[in-house]
Amino acid sequence: MILQRDFFERDALVVAPELIGKIIVRKLDDHTILRERISETEVYRGEEDKACHASKGKTQRTKILYGESGKIYVYLCYGIHWLMNIVTGERNNPQCVLIRCGEVHNGPAKLTKYLQIDGNFNDQKIYENPHVWIEDDGFQPELKTAPRVGIDYAGDYWRDIAWRYIAEKK
Secondary structure, three states: OEOOHHHHOOOHHHHHHHHOOOEEEEEOOOOOEEEEEEEEEEEEEOOOOOOOHHHHOOOOOOHHHHOOOOEEEEEEEOOOEEEEEEEOOOOOOOEEEEEEEEOOOOOHHHHHHHHOOOHHHOOOEOOOOOOEEEEOOOOOOOEEEEOOOOOHHHOHHHHHOOOEEEEOOO
16 A cells, blocks of 8 residues: 555654555656665654754745645755655644665665655655655564664754664564
């Protein structure tokens, strides 16, 4: 089953753990299909979250976070790595879930590189999209939580909050 908009119209703290175990699918222009099970996500939630891009308010870059749930938010990190997020929640309540890792590609940049996701996907829907979507095959792994990664600039509270969800390895 392909996840639809209503899946993403919930709070990021609900969506992020439920994305673990789902399969992100990418159909390339030559019709090659790439698939990878999501094994790690991170939540970025609201203007109060100092690690969230919306912490500085609504800008040209962040306006997507204030819009429709189920939109892809892709940005360039360190000027070289594309990172993929999915907007969640209600309009004007900026939040998203970073797709941090797959079972094979361990890291958000490695995953987007494998899936050939770049800035051209920014502001596209993750549902009703012929090039990238997320499927649910019913698999539900055990989860653990941990602090988010690479956000020391946000301060101790926001760095240490356990908003990273990880599939337990057996």
